[in-house]
Amino acid sequence: MINWFMAAKLGHHFLAEILQPGHRAVDGTMGNGHDTLLLAKLVGSGGKVYAFDIQEQALANTRQRLASEGVLDERVTLIPDGHQNIKKYIHHPIQGAIFNLGYLPGGNHEIITRTGSTLTAIEHTLELLSSGGRLVIVVYPGHAGGREEKEAVETMVSQLVSHTYKVVKVNFLNRPPSAPGVLLIEKAGDSM
Ligand SMILES: C[S@@+](CC[C@H](N)C(=O)[O-])C[C@H]1O[C@@H](n2cnc3c(N)ncnc32)[C@H](O)[C@@H]1O
Numbered sequence: 001m002i003n004w005f006m007a008a009k010l011g012h013h014f015l016a017e018i019l020q021p022g023h024r025a026v027d028g029t030m031g032n033g034h035d036t037l038l039l040a041k042l043v044g045s046g047g048k049v050y051a052f053d054i055q056e057q058a059l060a061n062t063r064q065r066l067a068s069e070g071v072l073d074e075r076v077t078l079i080p081d082g083h084q085n086i087k088k089y090i091h092h093p094i095q096g097a098i099f100n101l102g103y104l105p106g107g108n109h110e111i112i113t114r115t116g117s118t119l120t121a122i123e124h125t126l127e128l129l130s131s132g133g134r135l136v137i138v139v140y141p142g143h144a145g146g147r148e149e150k151e152a153v154e155t156m157v158s159q160l161v162s163h164t165y166k167v168v169k170v171n172f173l174n175r176p177p178s179a180p181g182v183l184l185i186e187k188a189g190d191s192m
Contacts, residue, residue, distance in 0.1 A: 007180040008100060010170060011136035012038050014184050015096045018134055019043060024092060026128075027051035028083040028099035028121055029113060032106070033062030035098045036078075040071040042096075049076045050090055052083040057107050083121035086128070093130035101149060102140035115149045119156055126165070131189025142178030150181065157183055164188050 003009040012035075019025060021044035027036040030053035039049045053059060059078050066072035079089055083099070099122065101113040125135060137157070139150035157167050170182040 007138050007182045010182050014136055019096045022046045023095040024048045026094050026097040030058045030062045031104050033065035036062050037065055040076050045075055047075055052079045054082050058104055082117055084117035086124045094128045095130055095133045097125045098136040100138045115152045129187045133187050135185040137183040139181045
């Protein structure tokens with residue numbers, strides 16, 4: 001059953017609907033590896049996941065999570081670099097991607113995703129996305145800088161041309177404005 005009421009889980013279901021064994025996917029913000037693990041399971045041993053983070057702690061936590069689930073193998077590349085440099089590492093179309101913005105839970109809350117690099121990363125990720133591919137962005141307006149980032153991301157994706165991208169925003173109406181929100185984006189076409 002779909003868990004409609006947890007922001008990150010909602011994004012997982014959106015990706016799980018389309019990602020198939022052999023596909024390529026991106027985790028733009030590896031963090032503690034929950035999203036990387038999901039992507040690794042969905043694309044299977046013949047697929048590929050590229051996961052980015054700027055903190056060594058995130059790579060260590062993700063490596064550990066993947067190992068404990070038996071998926072720390074060549075299907076996953078953990079990249080110690082910012083997602084804004086995605087085009088340095090990925091030269092083929094991807095079918096799915098997720099960006100879970102903000103800070104590393106359990107880590108340093110001052111190391112956060114930043115509006116400028118987030119926008120660059122999303123723009124480049126959309127260019128890499130194949131027809132029918134999907135991108136999830138989870139935004140967290142509750143920390144310093146988070147609201148500005150959320151608003152900038154929403155402004156950007158709301159300007160995507162509607163014949164190429166479908167863009168849906170999911171918000172909790174009866175929670176404080178600091179609650180997370182989810183942006184679900186699909187590129188037109190079905191050539192996956
Ligand atoms: C909310 S956490 C991600 C949670 C993660 N997806 C998970 O499943 O646990 C956000 C992460 O973004 C990382 N981050 C911040 N700036 C970044 C950048 N420019 N490129 C890639 N990751 C970045 C942070 O270090 C932090 O680990």
